[in-house]
Amino acid sequence: MVSYKELGLVNTREMFAKAVKGGYAIPAFNFNNMEQLQAIVMASAETKSPVILQVSKGARNYANQTLLRYMAEGAVEYAKELGWEHPQIVLHLDHGDSFELCKSCVDMGFSSVMIDGSSLPYDENVALTKKVVDYAHQFDVTVEGELGVLAGVEDEVSSEQSHYTKPEEVVDFTSKTGVDSLAISIGTSHGAYKFKPEQCTRDPKTGRLVPPPLAFDVLKGVEEKLPGFPIVLHGSSSVPQEYVDTINKFGGKLPDAVGIPEDQLRKAAKSAVCKINIDSDSRLAMTAAVRKVFAEHPEQFDPRKYLGPARDEMKKLYEHKIKEVLGSEGKAE
Numbered sequence: 001m002v003s004y005k006e007l008g009l010v011n012t013r014e015m016f017a018k019a020v021k022g023g024y025a026i027p028a029f030n031f032n033n034m035e036q037l038q039a040i041v042m043a044s045a046e047t048k049s050p051v052i053l054q055v056s057k058g059a060r061n062y063a064n065q066t067l068l069r070y071m072a073e074g075a076v077e078y079a080k081e082l083g084w085e086h087p088q089i090v091l092h093l094d095h096g097d098s099f100e101l102c103k104s105c106v107d108m109g110f111s112s113v114m115i116d117g118s119s120l121p122y123d124e125n126v127a128l129t130k131k132v133v134d135y136a137h138q139f140d141v142t143v144e145g146e147l148g149v150l151a152g153v154e155d156e157v158s159s160e161q162s163h164y165t166k167p168e169e170v171v172d173f174t175s176k177t178g179v180d181s182l183a184i185s186i187g188t189s190h191g192a193y194k195f196k197p198e199q200c201t202r203d204p205k206t207g208r209l210v211p212p213p214l215a216f217d218v219l220k221g222v223e224e225k226l227p228g229f230p231i232v233l234h235g236s237s238s239v240p241q242e243y244v245d246t247i248n249k250f251g252g253k254l255p256d257a258v259g260i261p262e263d264q265l266r267k268a269a270k271s272a273v274c275k276i277n278i279d280s281d282s283r284l285a286m287t288a289a290v291r292k293v294f295a296e297h298p299e300q301f302d303p304r305k306y307l308g309p310a311r312d313e314m315k316k317l318y319e320h321k322i323k324e325v326l327g328s329e330g331k332a333e
């Protein structure tokens with residue numbers, strides 16, 4: 001048993017309370033490798049933004065849970081080296097799908113876990129989530145639950161259609177389970193193809209797809225039922241079209257990839273939404289940078305020569321999200 005506190009990590013309780021009050025959101029960035037983690041830590045340290053490092057089931061399979069945990073421990077030390085005196089870094093399990101998985105993360109130093117029982121019948125979701133909360137809270141590890149189903153694909157999480165969260169269920173769910181935060185479904189979606197072209201309109205000037213707006217009425221309904229309770233948005237990449245264009249220009253094939261417009265996320269961050277998950281955007285940044293190097297310098301075979309630019313591009317993206325979208329800059333001085 002390793003306590004996250006020994007590793008210099010923090011749980012989400014205090015940072016969420018401040019974010020809800022302050023009208024901003026904490027970035028939750030997924031990581032699978034060193035360059036991604038370096039970029040996240042550099043961007044957070046430079047902007048003094050609290051940050052959540054997320055490990056998905058896919059990341060565990062790809063990079064190994066133990067290695068990722070030590071990387072997160074290293075991230076805290078690296079952040080200090082970069083001059084961030086009191087880093088506020090959370091190590092969070094994204095989409096935990098069983099009690100055993102959540103327990104294993106709590107036991108090895110994660111400071112926060114998500115138990116996603118959203119695909120289960122309501123009563124089973126309540127029972128499973130409560131079991132995880134009861135275990136995690138003994139060690140002061142915070143727990144995120146989910147109500148409602150998101151559309152899209154993210155690693156092994158997939159769902160054909162979304163079901164918005166029902167505001168009338170949230171009080172019962174949070175009081176019965178004791179969760180610290182709640183992921184809700186208001187129209188965000190996993191992956192780089194969040195909407196089908198037929199769900200969108202087209203901007204006559206640019207010819208780009210314009211996605212349907214998020215269901216802010218559902219969010220408002222949830223906030224009214226649970227005033228001040230920390231709300232989480234998954235699937236909140238914006239799929240920057242300049243990355244899509246670069247990827248397509250240099251041999252990629254991402255037709256009609258579309259995300260959540262940043263002005264919608266800005267609006268959400270000002271509400272009780274205090275954690276916004278961003279994964280696909282960093283994948284796109286990385287892929288665009290790597291494709292560009294390969295296309296322009298086919299003689300290159302040193303991984304540092306293409307992963308380096310990929311890291312730079314991801315850092316730029318993370319800083320942009322922190323400063324221009326979530327508003328979390330300077331919140332962890």
Ligand SMILES: [Zn+2]
Pocket residue numbers: 095154157190234235277
């Ligand atoms: Zn998710």
